[in-house]
Amino acid sequence: MSYPLGLLAVHRAFREGTLSPADYLATCIQRADEVEPWLKAFCHRLPADQLAGGEGPLAGVPIGVKDIIATAGIPTTNGSRVYADHVPDQDAPIVARIKQLGGIVFGKTVSTEFAWRSPGPTVNPHNPQHTPGGSSSGSAAAVAAGIVPMALGTQTVGSVVRPAAYCGIVGFKPSFGAIVRDGVHPLAQSLDHVGFLTRSVEDAAFAFGLLADGADAGAAAQAVEGDVLPAASSLRLGVVRPPIWDRVSAEQNQAFEAALDTLRRAGASVEPLALPERYWQGFEAAEIILAAEAAAIFNELVTQHPDLTSPQLKELVVAGNAISAPRYIWARQLQASLQQELPRHLSGLDGILTAPAPGEAPEGLAYTGDASFCALWTMLGVPALTMPIARSARGLPLGLQVIGGFGEDARLLRTARVVEAQLAN
Known part of the structure; x- marks a missing residue:
């Protein structure tokens, strides 16, 4: 048996008896x-004698849980010194669901402080001199390094997709609200999502089938394994290069164009998609929403604990407090309007293709990278997924981001599985 295995491969091996959960x-x-x-992907690991799972489709599967997600009896620090001794009494519903399905909480993965910009100690598994991205730093690194087959992350701007791209794995941010967020420390309630970091798109599809709100877990594996995928030649894909495309590195652009060419040779329709200019106001709107809502959440905390909170968090609160009510209302109204209009622009398309980040993971650990290439899609609440497609000259991963329509997560995952298969050929 070769390692590391992906989530679905582990499930199959257990089911077929070719691998024991204990081994x-x-x-x-x-x-x-x-x-x-x-x-340094984990801030807390459980002792081996406490790693017991139950019965179900995740029986015996160890899973990393981001440190802003509550775990009963296990420290949940939110990446903050303020919560250094915090041990929740209850699991977040997403953690309870994992346990209900037999999964094992392997440990808590490092998060930036409150999922914002003050990084933890985690390094990129491909080159420890580079950031793994954030804020789901530890989750991405743990999966990429082969410690666990899946980890939970969260995304308010780009905190699942970007670290997954930097670490060379799959990162899937489902539609807004598709995964219950109770028990997850908020950063901005109108933007916060829970997502999955896995080794393949089919693993992400399996995780979503198990853990989405209202999912039929018993049919998840069968649904993925028995799914009839569309032919590559039937795909219609729109290519979006946002106005910030000048930030994209030559290597990332080359990898992106090569991926488009491969899909075209497979018979897919791959054509530019021009969104109306007002969509690019979404960058500003997302910043306004995040800062205003974060200020409401953290104002009291940074006032009471000035020595235990980072300059980055304090700056966010200051920026949020400076936003007027009319500006916040404008941003929320624009968000709602763009969300309502988007299905018309996606009509007839199986997905959007764009970059997940400007390029390879930046050198150093102080900066977790540019999240702008994820910001619009997060604000719109649509499902977004990144997959690895190439390596830079320094051997660091480069990714491709695939976007779907709101609530069309299963369709996006099917599209992404076809794209992944074609790019692997």
Whole structure:
């Protein structure tokens, strides 16, 4: 048996009896012991004797949980010194769901402070001199390093998609509200999403089938394994290069264009999609919404704990407090208007293709990278997924972002599986 295995491959191996949960868990523990001294993906790991799962489709599967997601009896620090000793009494519903399906909370993965911009110690598994991205830093690194087959992340701007792209794995942000957010420390309630970091698109599809609100977990594996995927030649894909495309590196642009060419050769229709100019006001609107809502959440905290909160969080609160009510209302109205209009622009398309980030992970750990290429799609609440497509000259991953219509997560995942298969050929 070769490692690391993906989520669905582990499930199949357990089901078919070719791998025992105990042996697999031991391999994951061994891998963590080997790499954690320098990777630093986890802020808290459970002892081996506490790693017990239950019955169900996730039975015996170890999963990383981002440190802003509540875990009963396990420290949940939110990446903050203010919460250094915080141990919740209850699991967040998404964690309770994982346990209900037999999954194992392997440990808490490092998050930036409150999922904002003050980074933790996690490094990029491909090159420890580079950031893994944020804010789901530890989740992306843990999956990419082969410690766990899946980890939970959150995204308010680009915190699932960007670190997944930097670490060379799949990051899937479902539609807004598709995953219950109770028990997840908020950054901006109108933008916060829960997402998955996995090793393949089919793993993300399996996770979504198990964990989405109202999902039929019993049919999830069968739904993915038995799904009849569309032919590549039937796909109609729109290409969006936002006005900030000049930030895209030559290597990222080359990888992006090569991916488009591959899809065209497979028979897919791949054509530019010109969104109305007002969509690009969404960058400003997203910043306004995030800052205003974050200020309401963190104002008291930074006032009471000035020595325990970062300059980045304080600056966010100051910016949010400076936003007038009319500006916030304008941003929320624009968000609603663009969301309402988007289905018309996506009509007839199976998805949008764009970049997940400007290029490879930046050098150094102080800056987790530019999230702008995710911001609009997060504000619109639509499903977004990144997959690895190439490596830079320095051996760092480069990704491709695929976007779908709101509530059309299953369709997006099918499209992305076809795209992934074609780009792997």
